[in-house]
Amino acid sequence: MSIQKIARLAGVSVATVSRVLNNSDSVKEKNRTKVLQAISESNYQPNLLARQLRTARSSMILVMVSDISNPFCAEVVKGIEEQAEQNGYRILLCNSGSDIERSRSSLQLLAGKMVDGIITMDAFSKLPELTQLIGVTPWVQCAEYADAGDISCVGISDIEASQQVVRYLAGKGHRRIALINHDLSYKYARLRQQGYLQQLQSSQLEWQAVTYASELSFSAGKRAMATLLAGEQRPDAVFAVSDTLAAGAMSAIFQRGLRVPQDIAVAGFDGSELAEMVSPPLTTIAQPSRDIGRKAFTLLLQKIDKPQSPAERIMMDWQLVVRASA
CATH class of the missing domain: 3.40.50.2300 (Response regulator)
Structure with missing residues (x-):
């Protein structure tokens, strides 16, 4: 289903449909309702490439985890994905194993502007190399972090x-x-x-x-x-x-x-x-694993929107849960 067909179904112009898709405030509420109803009835999926060309954004982020089989990593990713979807973003997941060559392959997505930013959970020892590879792309680091620097991070003490x-x-x-x-x-x-x-x-x-x-x-x-x-x-x-x-x-x-x-x-x-x-x-x-993921995406979105904003270092709360093993 094309944007032209959506316009015909709704009885509005293609420009009106485009403004609705981009959340423009200039659309009359009556026309917005018509377009949204036509989209719902036709199960329309926007052309992501066309949107990227219009907005200079892909609405995608790259998430690099050291080991997705680690339950902590998996929960953090769930939190990232939940917050990303609420903000109209999707994630691409790379299980890097903290291997710099595997990371280098995934980071080629940055050169092609296929992602707007990156969240990593790689070994601290790899951060200097990652810094060179990532360059000026908006970046947030989970769990592993530098005590000072230009990388926003989220973790616990x-x-x-x-x-x-x-x-x-x-x-x-x-x-x-x-x-x-x-x-x-x-x-x-x-x-x-x-x-x-x-x-x-x-x-x-x-x-x-x-x-x-x-x-x-x-x-x-x-x-x-x-x-x-x-x-x-x-x-x-x-x-x-x-x-x-x-x-x-x-x-x-x-x-x-x-x-x-x-x-x-x-x-x-x-x-x-x-x-x-x-x-x-x-x-x-x-650990508040999902909240760490949600906060990481929020920090990343801030960096995407305001690239010159200062790095933030967020330390979150934790809780000792006592059970029968000790």
Whole structure:
């Protein structure tokens, strides 16, 4: 269905239909109603390329995530998409794996003006390279961020959240609290480990053990927990930097014939649905994942509308959700 046919159905000019599609205030309400009714009855879909030529915008954004299988990333993307759709935008999703070559391929969309901006969730260590590739395109970074600079970002205070977990476990009487961490090229991994170590010191706990999962997966969490259990002294509590790793850790504990939380308490991070699905349910730091996504898109739209606006650094609230695992 073309714009000309819509005009004929509504009994108005093509120019009137065009003004309605572009939300112009100059259209009489009677004519606007006719056009909208014709569009509804004919299931008309605007030609996006034609709109791009008229407005110099594509109404598309690129979202690059490090791992879409990570429940946290998936929830953030849902929030981005919800807010984007409310503002007439669509998203293109790239599962980059924080691989710079894969990122480079996706970022070719910027050169062709196929997207108006970009939201990334890539490893902090990749940000300098991404900065060169992205250039002046409006850009917002989720979760991973620089402490200063020209990139707007949204996240939480990973140090304080991790301190709260360790403080809670210590308050429950645990004295051998271990950490299952991820790749330290991610800033969140470094900050959560920093919070863990700082709180051990504040709680006057000398025992510490850190093991690193190769990826944010159930099986990697299981392997990391097996490493801890093979140590000279068994931990009496484990803090994992994601709910998925924590679920894997619980599986390894059960396989050794041990109980959660009686023998080893377990706490996670993210507040994903998985935390409520495992048995016993998982104590975790609940991040406002969808709200982070919504705020990221709002910041990006501000940058698209006002490219010279200053960068903003938004730190959002989190909550320690206590359940039976700890």
